[in-house]
Amino acid sequence: MITTTVPPTLQTFLQLPETKPATEYLDGQSLQKPMPTTRHSLLQFQLAKLINDLTLSPKIACALPELRCTFAGQSIVPDIAVLLWNKLSLDQNQEPVDRITVAPDWMIEILSPDQSANRVLAKVFFALDQGATLGWLVDPIDRSVLICKPQQQPDYCEGDAPLAALPEIPLEITATQLFALMKMG
Secondary structure, eight states: OEEOOOOSSHHHHHHSOOOSSOEEEETTEEEEOOOOOHHHHHHHHHHHHHHHHHHTTTTSEEEEETOOEEETTEEEOOSEEEEEGGGOOBOTTSOBOSOBOSOOSEEEEEOOTTSOHHHHHHHHHHHHHTTOOEEEEEETTTTEEEEEOTTSOOEEEETTOBOOOOTTSOOOOBHHHHHHTTOOO
């Protein structure tokens, strides 16, 4: 992550133009996320699609990549933010409103080679403290997933270990199956 000039307040930060990759506001610091790698982008796309294939039609949840979530004085952009249907605010056209002001129910972060795992975990733990019920830290290099839940020790999963999803989402996947989403041949 790249630390940029610190805006004096969250409100000032939110008035700045969006950056690519996204910049987050955490603990009074403006931090730009690293540019995703090809495998990171593919895994992010495939996992969000897999979740949405199971949840959109029955109106259970929605998985959104790179969604800005601003809550509790911070503004983060999870790699994938999963919101249960009852947390999605819809406008008069039945389209979601553009500003998310609650913690996602499930926050998925995919570790990039240049990212600090501790800084990413701090974001996951912050979201859990503010109402998220599940967080994943996915490490494509060592093919592991750290499963985080409120007030519990994280679970380290690899290989054929099943990965916990939200109880409302009928996703059954192991770490091996998750990383197979990056295969293209």
